[in-house]
Amino acid sequence: MSEFQLTLSEYLSTIQEVILITFEEPVWVKAEIRNLSIKGGHYYLELAEKEESTDKVIASCKATIWKFSAAKMVLKFERESGIELSKDLNVLIKVKAKFDPQYGFSVNVEDIDSSYTIGDIARRYMQIVERLTAEDLINKNKSLPTPFDLQNILVIAPENAAGLGDFKKDADALDKAGVCHFIYHTATFQGNTAATSITESLSTALRQWAKDFNSAPDLIVIIRGGGAVNDL
Template identity: 30%
Template structure:
């Protein structure tokens, strides 16, 4: 068989592929790899691979590109899914097939289907949740369509002041959280122990769970554990969607407050922790508002106590006035009765006054100034005195 030139073979392949795929688009499922993105130029080169699901063996690999006319599909995909266009994502792609004798076979990506990616992420997350419910029914269970966990049922302290903070060092989430706490308008003080660690990327879930174990065993009675990180793509939150994180958070013995994403992200950690808010700033605002509610209740109780005390004093004053008036009336009545008695006794005494008795014609018989009332001891020839109203005289007893 006579050899042919390479260009003849290439032109033949170009004709065959153009006949089979020219002016046609095909939906394919593939995983991204080796991405070279040039946003300023408006194009992107990448490799698409198809791997065996079990052993991750590569079954196929093809080069692909996104040209300027379709470059907007990357932004549309990221906006709709919250997932960064990055390597190792399985995507549903609308592609056209082309072959160049110089550049070889290449796929041009025309469109990315965001619903496929969202569905995959949701299926993976649901599978993790189903496994947690099955494996740990004492820590997590479904009730009226809602996931209930042991951590959610922990009593919330009236004041959350002693905090354990898990976050990345010098991150935006760390700065936002600490700034919001420090600048609270009520002047509340918080004691924050920092447990700094990576919160995204390979190994992040084990690093976070390791810090939770440190918090559990260090003997400090924390009011709450706060896990914060700034916003990012859905894949950046992968460490918060794992089986290990779900199990650790659901059964943790201290209330966990999660502020690990933005409005689009709801992770397994969000679903299973004691309280989920969307950002580090909102996590701090939640703690401030929680403590403010306690202060408000104290202020209301103080006002209620003031009102009760005022009412009690008014009632006591009214009772005192009433009893005072009653005492005044009783005393007046008693004294008036005593005054009448004294007046009657004074009249009696005046009647019994010896001078008044003498005035009525009576006389007193005295011996040496002592009144005699019996005749037994009176002797004949004894001199006695007779006291009359207007004076006294001496008499001699003759018989």
């Protein structure tokens, strides 16, 4: 065979050299954090770009925030944005490309623009408001009459949530005094399954309530229980 040949390591080393030359300087990149884990102070991320109309992933790669810069960088982002760095966030990050013949392609994160993430969350919030307005749902709660006497209260909250503990400090005192009676059910409030978990927990709670009581709950309390602002 007369065609020019390379070993795999030679071929990948050539690609490594091209990437080093082409992307010598870091660049700002928009991406979604699909997954994030912390090990030994290092932040390991999986970044992705999704097609807006279908939510299909069209690009992805691994990223790392090394320990020596992670504490300062992450603290700065969270202080400026009020948001915990976590998965499902859309971020604008300064990255430097890295390719290793043995471990493949990844990027090192050198900075995070907190203002971009704040703006993205504000944009998504406005989209929710516009949708609720278009569907004539935005003022539904305000139009409900306020009950003047609360006795039996249904509570949906994450299990062992800090917010639930704060709520129960006062609720237990009211229950003990015979002012109100509280029934608790749990649900998952974070991640892709949150909406389904909350809906199923509420449905189960109401079915059980119908068996135990002759009337509907006077009040349904849903407690988020702390966590990142972007999980709201």
